[in-house]
Structures are given as structure tokens and as C-alpha cells.
Amino acid sequence: xxxxxxxxxxxxxxxxxxxxxxxxxxxxxxxxxxxxxxxxxxxxxxxxxxxxxxxxxxxxxxxxxxxxxxxxxxxxxxxxxxxxxxxxxxxxxxxxxxxxxxxxxxxxxxxxxxxxxxxxxxxxxxxxxxxxxxxxxxxxxxxxxxxxxxxxxxxxxxxxxxxxxxxxxxxxxxxxxxxxxxxxxxxxxxxxxxxxxxxxxxxxxxxxxxxxxxxxxxxxxxxxxxxxxxxxxxxxxxxxxxxxxxxxxxxxxxxxxxxxxxxxxxxxxxxxxxxxx
Amino acid sequence: xxxxxxxxxxxxxxxxxxxxxxxxxxxxxxxxxxxxxxxxxxxxxxxxxxxxxxxxxxxxxxxxxxxxxxxxxxxxxxxxxxxxxxxxxxxxxxxxxxxxxxxxxxxxxxxxxxxxxxxxxxxxxxxxxxxxxxxxxxxxxxxxxxxxxxxxxxxxxxxxxxxxxxxxxxxxxxxxxxxxxxxxxxxxxxxxxxxxxxxxxxxxxxxxxxxxxxxxxxxxxxxxxxxxxxxxxxxxxxxxxxxxxxxxxxxxxxxxxxxxxxxxxxx
Numbered sequence: 001x002x003x004x005x006x007x008x009x010x011x012x013x014x015x016x017x018x019x020x021x022x023x024x025x026x027x028x029x030x031x032x033x034x035x036x037x038x039x040x041x042x043x044x045x046x047x048x049x050x051x052x053x054x055x056x057x058x059x060x061x062x063x064x065x066x067x068x069x070x071x072x073x074x075x076x077x078x079x080x081x082x083x084x085x086x087x088x089x090x091x092x093x094x095x096x097x098x099x100x101x102x103x104x105x106x107x108x109x110x111x112x113x114x115x116x117x118x119x120x121x122x123x124x125x126x127x128x129x130x131x132x133x134x135x136x137x138x139x140x141x142x143x144x145x146x147x148x149x150x151x152x153x154x155x156x157x158x159x160x161x162x163x164x165x166x167x168x169x170x171x172x173x174x175x176x177x178x179x180x181x182x183x184x185x186x187x188x189x190x191x192x193x194x195x196x197x198x199x200x201x202x203x204x205x206x207x208x209x210x211x212x213x214x215x216x217x218x219x220x221x222x223x224x225x226x227x228x229x230x231x232x233x234x235x236x237x238x239x240x241x242x243x244x245x246x247x248x249x250x251x252x253x254x255x256x257x258x259x260x261x262x263x264x265x266x267x268x269x270x271x272x273x274x275x276x277x
Numbered sequence: 278x279x280x281x282x283x284x285x286x287x288x289x290x291x292x293x294x295x296x297x298x299x300x301x302x303x304x305x306x307x308x309x310x311x312x313x314x315x316x317x318x319x320x321x322x323x324x325x326x327x328x329x330x331x332x333x334x335x336x337x338x339x340x341x342x343x344x345x346x347x348x349x350x351x352x353x354x355x356x357x358x359x360x361x362x363x364x365x366x367x368x369x370x371x372x373x374x375x376x377x378x379x380x381x382x383x384x385x386x387x388x389x390x391x392x393x394x395x396x397x398x399x400x401x402x403x404x405x406x407x408x409x410x411x412x413x414x415x416x417x418x419x420x421x422x423x424x425x426x427x428x429x430x431x432x433x434x435x436x437x438x439x440x441x442x443x444x445x446x447x448x449x450x451x452x453x454x455x456x457x458x459x460x461x462x463x464x465x466x467x468x469x470x471x472x473x474x475x476x477x478x479x480x481x482x483x484x485x486x487x488x489x490x491x492x493x494x495x496x497x498x499x500x501x502x503x504x505x506x507x508x509x510x511x512x513x514x515x516x517x518x519x520x521x522x523x524x525x526x527x528x529x530x531x532x533x534x535x536x537x538x539x540x541x542x543x544x
């Protein structure tokens with residue numbers, strides 16, 4: 001009972017932020033339209049490359065297209081920047097109040113980061129799956145759309161892997177938040193985060209397209225768990241024990257980054273400098 | 278003071294303001310460079326696997342890619358006032374103040390900010406273009422330099438026209454329309470590859486609806502002395518960037534129409 005009570009504030013901040021972010025329907029529609037356009041460009045470019053001969057391609061065109069649409073659907077999971085509200089708090093000094101709350105600041109912010117990413121992904125992903133996975137096949141464009149998961153097992157493992165994405169994404173957002181609080185500016189971390197996340201998650205191009213010699217290293221680094229691992233599970237390139245290994249890796253990185261972030265935030269908050277007034 | 282001198286003062290003030298925070302300026306510029314250069318790393322990875330696309334090799338695609346990056350970096354830097362027009366001027370009512378001044382609102386918006394951090398994307402574009410030059414041995418047209426200069430000017434006009442249209446829409450929507458990113462950022466992304474790699478319906482959008490192909494693909498073909506695999510006549514390449522200026526003219530025409538029906542938000 002007391003443990004359940006202890007979780008209450010974190011669940012409340014999660015639910016509150018979720019509801020609030022879900023209100024931005026116009027932003028979700030705009031995001032969907034933009035991601036649709038970029039998805040079309042990527043699919044057409046893949047099609048053009050494959051049309052010239054696919055002897056050295058590491059995956060089929062169908063899988064590359066499915067990867068592309070999944071990437072557009074779950075784009076908002078990518079931890080590109082610090083939490084904008086925490087950025088504002090650091091700017092105007094309100095971050096000092098966070099020290100007064102009788103809660104664990106790391107867990108409190110982690111719950112916010114979770115809600116923020118889930119609420120932004122839900123409407124965009126639903127629209128994208130409806131469009132690329134349902135509407136496109138219905139009008140006869142199934143070849144160019146989002147294919148269903150390769151099997152029931154793949155679907156189940158993919159669902160588990162998405163939980164790993166959420167946990168990992170929030171853990172990385174938290175590291176960016178800590179850098180923000182430590183340097184009192186979001187500029188530094190935000191400038192680097194976007195490019196590192198895009199390239200190493202496999203968002204720019206699936207990691208399998210990079211030179212084979214780099215593959216074990218690319219698979220093992222934490223950002224692969226945001227895009228490349230879950231999507232490879234979806235179309236069966238990672239199946240059985242390797243899929244379970246991939247999911248374990250996602251959660252191991254998430255746990256590791258949470259431990260690191262929590263320790264680091266504690267150190268930063270003890271010597272917190274505040275600006276503004 | 279004439280319009281050019283006034284714009285010069287706006288620009289100087291804007292640059293001084295941005296350089297007042299040198300660390301912030303450096304980080305934002307670095308971020309703009311990195312986030313665009315990693316996209317080219319992806320293109321490199323695809324070429325390593327496939328060798329060619331639509332008859333083009335990596336070095337040739339780098340030339341197209343570099344050209345549109347340079348164009349967009351300039352356009353994005355100068356058009357900031359129009360980009361944020363809805364949220365910063367219409368929604369807040371700040372546009373009323375611009376209308377009271379005895380100068381054209383378009384000129385004032387143009388002078389709102391010269392976004393210096395776009396030097397990051399510009400550097401990326403120049404670097405990729407230079408890589409393209411180093412990797413290819415093409416029979417460049419003797420007119421290549423003026424053609425490409427005209428292409429950059431026409432391209433900046435075209436993308437600025439898109440930002441002006443985005444701003445015009447906010448007279449009706451009162452917000453900056455994020456959907457316009459499809460044509461600005463999305464248009465840039467589409468023009469990174471030579472147009473013949475795309476399906477015909479998509480190509481038609483990029484030539485006839487929003488003539489991005491006229492300021493990138495067609496003049497570049499003329500500059501490197503290549504016949505268009507799609508069969509457009511050779512004389513069209515050097516002239517095509519004029520479409521960018523026509524587009525900007527059309528955008529400014531709709532802008533004037535929008536201003537006439539502007540009603541302040543009253544904020």
C-alpha cells in the first residue's frame with residue numbers, strides 16, 4: 001500500500017503531461033503531413049536505388065520501405081532535445097522549486113519525459129499506420145506501403161521492443177536535461193543530440209547499410225535500440241533469441257543510462273546555480 | 278535612406294545581436310552543420326552498397342546535393358521574418374506596429390533577422406559540393422559559373438517565395454503553419470537528388486507546381502554539360518532559374534492581397 005502511494009505523484013505527472021500534450025491536435029496533423037512527405041521521398045529514393053540492382057543490398061526493398069514508414073510513424077520517440085518546459089524552468093530560475101518538491105527529481109522528470117514522447121507519438125503513429133498500413137494497400141499501393149509484421153511472434157516481440165524504445169528514449173532525454181541544468185543552456189546538448197541520435201539510431205539510413213565491419217559495434221551502441229533494433233524485429237531480420245537479445249540490450253542500456261543520469265542529476269542539483277528571478 | 282541602406286542597417290544590427298552570445302552562436306551553427314552532414318553520410322552509405330542511382334554516381338549527386346543545400350541555407354537565413362510571421366507578428370498583434378512605420382512591411386520583415394547560424398548548413402553545402410568536384414571529372418560548360426550563380430539567386434528567390442506564401446497564409450490562420458515545412462524543408466530534401474530518380478508524378482510536382490527542379494536540376498545539367506535523361510531541351514537549363522523569380526513575384530502578389538484583408542488580432 002505505501003509503495004503504491006509512493007508511486008502516486010509520478011503517475012499523476014505522467015497522466016497530466018500526457019493529457020496536456022495530446023491536446024495539440026494541429027501540431028500532430030502538421031507532423032503527420034511533414035513525415036508523410038519525407039516518407040514518400042525516402043521510399044522513392046530507395047526504389048530508385050533498388051531499381052539499379054540490389055545484389056549488395058542488406059535487406060529487401062519491401063523491408064526497406066517498411067523500415068521507412070515505421071521510422072516516420074515513431075519519429076517523435078527520438079530524443080533530439082531537452083524537455084522544453086525544463087529548458088524554460090532553467091531559463092527563468094523556476095528550476096529551484098524542483099528541489100523543494102518531496103519527490104525524487106529524476107523519477108519526476110523521467111515520468112514527464114515518458115508522457116511527452118508517448119503523447120506526441122500516439123496520434124502521429126496512428127495516422128501513419130492508418131495511411132501507409134491500411135489506406136495504401138486498399139487503393140492498390142500495398143507494395144509501397146507499410147507491410148504487416150512478419151509473424152505473430154514478431155508482432156509480440158515488436159510490442160515489447162517498443163516499450164524498450166520508450167524507456168531508452170526517456171533515459172536519453174534525461175541525460176540531455178542534466179546537461180541543460182549543468183550548463184544552464186540547452187544550446188550545447190541540443191546541437192549535438194539531433195545529429196548523433198539520427199545517425200546512430202538508424203534513422204538516417206538503416207544501420208545494415210553501413211559497412212559490414214562496423215555492424216557489431218553499431219548494433220551494440222545505445223542508439224540502435226531507438227530505431228534499428230525494434231524495426232528489424234518487426235520484419236523478422238531479428239527473430240527468436242537474437243530478437244530477445246536485442247530487447248535485452250535496449251533495457252540494459254536504458255537501465256545503465258538511468259543509473260548514470262540519476263547519479264549525475266543528483267550531483268548537479270546539489271550545486272545548482274539559478275538564474276533569473 | 279533608401280531601402281538597400283535600411284536593409285544594410287537591419288542586417289548589421291541583427292549580426293551584432295547574434296554575436297553578442299558567441300558560444301550560443303557557435304553551438305547553433307555547429308548543430309546546423311552536423312544535423313545536415315549526417316544526412317550526406319547516409320547517402321554515402323547507400324552509394325557504397327548500390328554504386329549508382331538513375332545513372333548518377335556519388336560525386337555527381339554530391340554536386341546536386343551541395344547546390345540545393347547552399348540555396349536553402351541562404352533562403353532560410355534571409356527569410357526568418359516570414360518563417361515566424363504567424364506566431365511572432367500576427368498572433369501577438371506586433372504586425373500593427375510594422376504597418377504604422379513608413380516603410381514596406383516586406384522590407385521590415387526581411388530585416389527582422391539574418392540567421393547567421395545557417396552558416397552551418399552553408400558550410401555543409403559547400404563541403405559536399407567540393408567533394409563532388411573532387412570525385413568527378415566532368416566536361417564543365419564554359420558558362421558553368423554564371424549558370425550556377427543564376428541558379429543560386431533563382432533558388433533563393435524561390436524558397437524565399439515559399440516562406441512569403443507561408444507568411445501570407447497566417448493572415449487567415451493566425452498561426453505559423455507548420456505544414457508549410459513540407460514545401461520548404463521537404464522541397465530542399467527532395468532536390469538533393471537529381472530529379473530523374475523520382476517517379477514521374479513526384480517529378481511533375483517539383484517542376485510545375487513548385488519549380489524547385491528549375492533552380493537545381495535543370496541548371497546543374499547545363500553546367501556539367503549533360504543531356505537531360507528525361508529529354509528536356511538543352512537551352513532550357515541556363516534560363517530555368519528565372520522561374521524562381523517568377524515564383525517570388527507571385528508570392529509577393531498574394532502577400533499584398535493578404536495584407537489588404539489583414540485584421541489585427543487585437544492583442
